[in-house]
Amino acid sequence: MGGAARWELHLCWRTMLKLRNALQHRLLEAVAQALPLPAAVDFPLEPATKPEFGDFQANGAMGLAKVLGRPPRQIAQVVVDHLQVDDLCHPPQVAGPGFINFTIRPEVLAAEVEERLDQPRLGVPMAQPQQPVVVDFSSPNIAKEMHVGHLRSTIIGDCIARLLSFRGHRVLRLNHLGDWGTQFGMLIAHLHHVAPRSLSGREQVDLGDLVAFYRQAKTRFDEDEAFQEHSRREVVKLQAGEPESLGAWRLLCQQSRQAFQAIYDRLDVQLVERGESFYNEALPQVVEELEKARLLVVDDGARCVFLQGMTGKDGQPLPLIVQKRDGGYNYATTDLAAIRQRLASPDAGGEGAERVIYVTDAGQSNHFAAVFQVAQRAGWVPTGCRLQHVPFGLVQGADGKKLKTRSGATIRLRDLLDEAVDRARHDLVERMAQEQRQGEEDFIAQVAETVGIAAVKYADLSQNRTTNYQFSFDRMLALQGNTAPYLLYAYVRIQGIARQGGSLVAAASPICLQAPQELSLARQLLSFDEVILEMEQDLLPNRLCAYLFGLSQTFNRFYDQLPVLKAPDQSRPTRLALCRLSAETIRLGLGLLGIKTIDRM
């Protein structure tokens, strides 16, 4: 068997739906029998591109036409003649230029649905092998406000971490906080002026709006030369580890930490704090090791590694600077130290990760390519380990330009979330008044919070992460159409049926799929496992969003057009089962996106 074909087959075994697997094997057997081919040839089976083509399609005949010197439809027909799939599907059809279409028998679909009803993983296998993975995401800067730009890293990173955990990997979620650097000199100097007693630790202070504090310090720094000098002295003192400076630094970090944590709690995002300062002591060693590996070059006073295959303006190789002319280290050094620590074995004080994922904006791809290359050349990346930058597009304003912190027009994450919840609340209250429903304040608050946060998360995750993102308040907070509330609503409808009918668990009665709405819902439900594995392959959460939206659409149609509780006796158990599996699938899928479900809304 050829290498490509074997790889394809291996992939199928690992990742494809059980039925697809079975069919793929029968198909390959039939091909081997039907066609005079020297070696086994790839003849892949893929999900049908449209419902009218059935469940699966095989397109291999067209590619073989030239090799065999026969018309593709004839080839397809010979393969079909050798196929034995009666137990799984209707007789395969040759269509168009030479497609073979497969339609699974309703009884087979029904049996699959029944089986999945009792599986907490809904058919998704555990990964093999399971790996220790670090996901590095969120990473805001101390003394700065989290804004919409941080949302993408936080939400996408959290989603990827949830997915990999669900697949069985051991995931360490690290928050690479910007908690070190020259800006602290300025902040500490400013603290001296504003709250001198806090420095000695004799007084607890609340700095209130840290962002305003940062801005004041910055303004003063830009205007006042004496203050600049003071700031520089503070940097030196901090780096020398003077207790007073360290105390001030801790105070600033603590204040920021509280503000960040409030957001993470609200977003239900778990992170282990591991700021840049964590790597301070390892920095000299990074440079030393690079020296030993003979990678280090001193250029214009700076110590750097010249990169292979990356050139600058003058066509000369670009350097990655790891120690500045003044002896200070920079973020590249920190990133290298982090890579070493994460990939090192636990015995050596490392994390023992085999895969490290960085969720940052696409603008940093050059930087990561450089850092990864240097780590590789320094021999810090053991065989089988993988460093991966998972980039996302920029958040742009309506003008198509990057939303920048300093432009002043940035939207604070806190405000965005507040606004989202306010809108959800307003919408809910209005709706309840219209429908003359009574609701407790607790209910309203809880629904508004869940719906608002869900809308924000879904708006971000449903977009392909690699493309730039035109930020729009109204679009992000919309409650109609392809939005989180739409998916939540489908779920709520099912819970309504459960409440009304007592339970979704029907008396033991065979599932029998008849109505087209039942069949298409069953088909959609059964493809969940494939979608999850697809999403893992590319780390694209929008694939899962698209699936869940499609599933919800199919469910809403089913709900709209067929009665469940008032269905005829022979249909009710089937419809209840479909409702149950729909609810489970939506709940699990939304859970992987980091979105909570509610029972009423």
Next chain:
RNA sequence: GCUCCCUUAGCUCAGCGGAUAGAGCAGUUGCCUUCUAAGCAACCGGUCGUUGGUUCGAAUCCAACAGGGAGCGCCA
């Protein structure tokens, strides 16, 4: 100047080498006496930036060009 990304319906975007390119929003029109209408059904809407190439088959892969964005030695 160099490198990377993007260009698909009026708007915002999906689209994994396969058949007649899909959603949502906006617009037009129907549907609540029935499990929640945050819904359903229907209509309208396309030179997939341009030109070549590879392929049985290209929105998808390759090249060039045009337009937009980002990055490019001591910030992160």
